[in-house]
Amino acid sequence: LEAAGDFMQLPPVKAASLAADPVQPKDMDLTARTAWESDHEEAISGRKLWKNIDRCILLDYSHRCAGALCTLLYEMTKHGKLSQDSWAALQNRVLTHPSAQETRQAYRQAPFACQDCPVGVLRHSVRASFTYERAVGFARASQQRLLVAVASDRCTGQSANFQLQSAVYKDLASVHNLSTTAHLPNCLFLWRGVRLTLEEKMCVELGVVRGCAAVVLDILPDEREPLYDQGAHLEPFLFRYVPEAPIMEVPGATWLKEPELGPGRFYLGRAKRNWKYNVSITMACHFLDAATTKKPVTINRVQLPVTNMFALTVYALQGQTLPAIIVDVARPPGMSRDEHWISLLVLLSRVRQIEDVVILRLPKKKCFEGGPPEFLTSEYARLMCLEQETLLMLDKQLAAVRLHDIRAQVTQPLLNEMRNTVETRKRQDIQSSSLPKRRRAT
Template sequence: MLVGTNFIRELLNNSKAKSSCTGELIYCAARDTIDGVEPTLNERKHLLSLNLADFSSEGALPGLIPLFVGMPVILRNRNISTELGITNGSQGIVRKVFTEPCANNYSVAKCVIVEFPDSSVDLPGLPPHCFPLTPTTWKFTTVLSDDKGSKRNVHISRLQLNLQPAFAITGHAAQGKTLPQVLVDLAEGGFAAYVSASRAQTREGLFVTNPVTLEALNKPVTSYLRQECRRLERLEHNTKIHYGFETGNIMAPLDPEGEAETEPLDPKNIAPEPRPVSAPDPLPL
């Protein structure tokens, strides 16, 4: 299923992992250290429960990953081998999970054998298309509170698998892929709806969760986006003239913090661009 946010993706993946597992469901915990020191039990629980779904840092690793043999997974934020076809976004199937206990009675992953059907990998001792994945390190900063309520910034080093369940993925992660079956809500319209719908290989493979109208699909561009496009066009125009790539007059820059129209305007009613003015000194880029 294609969804709009990482938060919804995680909720659906965790729920589907529980409902689909017929054997042992293994929760692989991250191995965290705080400024190089093992965390206490309470600190570890807090770190594992952090919601990192929308974390701005590239390569964020979750605290807990549910896995079971036969589960579909996606390799995230890691390119192992382009020649073998094992790169960021590659889809696979879990074939074996190796874990070990840590100090606070959590299970941490040592290695996961994943079958990548589209890969040409063939390693001795493993079935064709199978590759062993081990945890990688990700570092981030967060805030912890002690028993007295005092807060402090800490540096966390996290060791975790670069895997996520593949029951649900975001439209952003699905860009460039074609899928045999796609379940999606197109009501948000715009470019996101186009990306989601065009992932399906066939019309019969596209399943829409809610009714959708042409009006919703063809939402007009917001006035704020139009304002920003005009500002960037002027910036491009002024830059080319300033560095001699084009000739002409410098145009007065638009204020990026200025107010834009609150309602979409009919193009016929949009006022024409103001006439260019002479270049001020210094150049207003």
């Protein structure tokens, strides 16, 4: 088991984690509890497998980050406090900071002014805003007209009996969380050459699954779509109908799906998926009972199963290594300290060095401090105890077969380092306990 920086990123924001037991809501009846266990089956199984690990060695080494960025992340996770040098390094990457002249120059050039550089955000509504803003800029830079495919929504099943007002459909278009909308976006921004992420599992063996990046070669509009001018100087064009399919290519792929298109190229047709939505009483009061304030309806959405990659949430970015990233890390209203701290760690650790980051909004210094959430630190402590047992067992096995050279190079240095760490922490605890406590102001 290798537990390093990525271990500290479990979870990003309110996600199930291997490092903590899933929390079951209180006062649930048998039916609700059964449904909850079914919905969280993967999280429960994953946690059980994780707890069954009986041997591990922790490798304190960053495979991605280096220099000032590595120091900053180490201070966040190990010390729970940022040095003035690390705080100054962050401020120098803030686009609006007086000392960030080099950052402002770099922001207008590669790699930041490229499609490969996403904006990392903490809210889906912010993601949608940045996606449109960057789509307009990149389409103009490619000298093509921006084409906008809006999802087609309608009520289905018993919900089809309801005559929803237009305000309801406007409200549907404001739901930007892809997990809610069955991974079909409200709006899709298209032109030849735009890079998109698949939201469809086409071929597991070839890796053509959700999250796979592909490039649009051409766009086949619906047969009912009127002809439109493709001049790059024109305002964005809004399709009346969801396009029939884009012709897409996975760069570097050698497999052949459509012989007439060539290697790595394929048609991607429209998808139909259902999702649930609670209609507000103020929008559809004519079909709600007087005692209710919301009515759940089933929405059938038709859209191309792809999403733009210009802006991504912390969920989508976790695990990626990027050439550069632009981040908006201001703390949103209602986000807890622990969620925000983990999100900061995830977003900043996507690149190799601090110069690969541009920060749009920076929170206060205290948001980076305080260390990991309690459930992560307690799990890390458990793994450290498990590591000691693993090393002692391995050392005994090496001694039994007289592999003393390996003991001297591997297990003995690690055990000595572990003992020194324990002694250092004991001294620090003694020193901190001997300090006079501050009196609270009255």
